[in-house]
Amino acid sequence: MMHGTFSILPLRVSGLRFGVRGTELIKGISFELRAGVRTLIIGPNGAGKSLTLRLSHGLIKPTAGEVAWAGGTTDRRRKRHAMVFQRPVMLRRSARANLVHALSLGGLDRSERGRRADEALERFGLGHLADRPARLLSGGEQQRLAIARAWSLRPQVLFLDEPTSALDPASTKAIEEMIEAIHADGVKIVMTTHNMGQARRLGDEVLFLHNGRLLEHTPADEFFAKPRTEEADAFLKGELLH
């Protein structure tokens, strides 16, 4: 299933820099992301994983460099990429109403919103939660709902920022299955994680960041078997990196 008439991929990021009050946090990153492969962004805390996602998604503006989508999709309302955050933010309304709200922001007709919301809830087995107040759901349920919400927007690319880091193993498993299913739909997955087991399970390719720089962009099996840089090697061995 390919959403839309044209693809916004590949995503070309070039010379990306981002700083706050004179401290440079992203120090010139360039990469190209293709469709069809799941990209895992890994690296130690403070490496800039989350910032790279936010910059790519357009939540923050780079101080220098460019984030270029194929076809030049600049219309924010019809944005073809969606993001799932570490801590899902649910509005004080029912689970279903949260999806309807997102679809309304996505510019969908009133009649279409309800249909799409129900479809997304059913697809991921969340139908029984539809009328429950979203904020009273468990953390795992809220995150599954957040992913269903993102999926309902029919994105071509889904960014996920450590989506399971606050969750128990059962919820983590459920969410990994959702990500697999969305990948199987043809949606490009770009995800950060600090869970190396998860990176091995889900990753087709790895972006290894350290201190705001991109040190490796390699196929996952190659990265985990034989990292090219000392830093990645040390990171995989669980050593502390500075």
Next chain:
Amino acid sequence: MDGQGAFVTAINLIVSGDAALAEIVGLSLRVTLSAVFLSCLVGLPAGAALALARFPGRGGVIVVFNSLMGLPPVVAGLVVYLTLSRSGPLGPLALLFTPTAMIIAQTVLITPIIVSLTRSVIEDLWREYEDQLRSLGSSALRAVPTLLWDGRFSLVTVVLAGLGRAMAEVGAVLIVGGNIAGHTRTMTTAIALETARGDLALALGLGIILLSLTLLLNAGAFVSGRVAQRTAG
């Protein structure tokens, strides 16, 4: 008349449903609730917009609204008096010494309270929601109704703060209303007048009603808020 005798007479006035008393209570509620309604109509969206907007001088605007929360009612009354008096800009409307003038004065008095407190509530909420809402494609302007609805439980307290201020104040309604019996006499102005004249029974009766009403409104808001919060999270 001693205090105890006044208290008994006050209870009698309330229980017997004294017509003059009922009229005063009715007018007070009408003026106060109208003013709170108008203040919310303006103040809730304005406060939320101030929370989300970024413009030069924003800090100054916030400081001004915060200061206006402490606006002395007599000053608000005076300003509205000057505006509505025969030689004032709105003099031709002949609103001075009418309930409408009192509603205007109280609206001027409590709108800054609603704006400032709403700004603070919505700013906290926006900090939590901003990334998610922006990711979904929401502009700051489009987020205003969403945030007002999601902040509804905290905003009830904001509205109650405005209501409390309006119910309790004397100065503004006294200046622009004139405390005319049967026309612009409210609970607070009547208490002030009757105490000065020595009719402690009526003053005390009105005081008891005023306190009870305030208590009742707040209890009602508290209980319904708790119940709603439990069902909506």
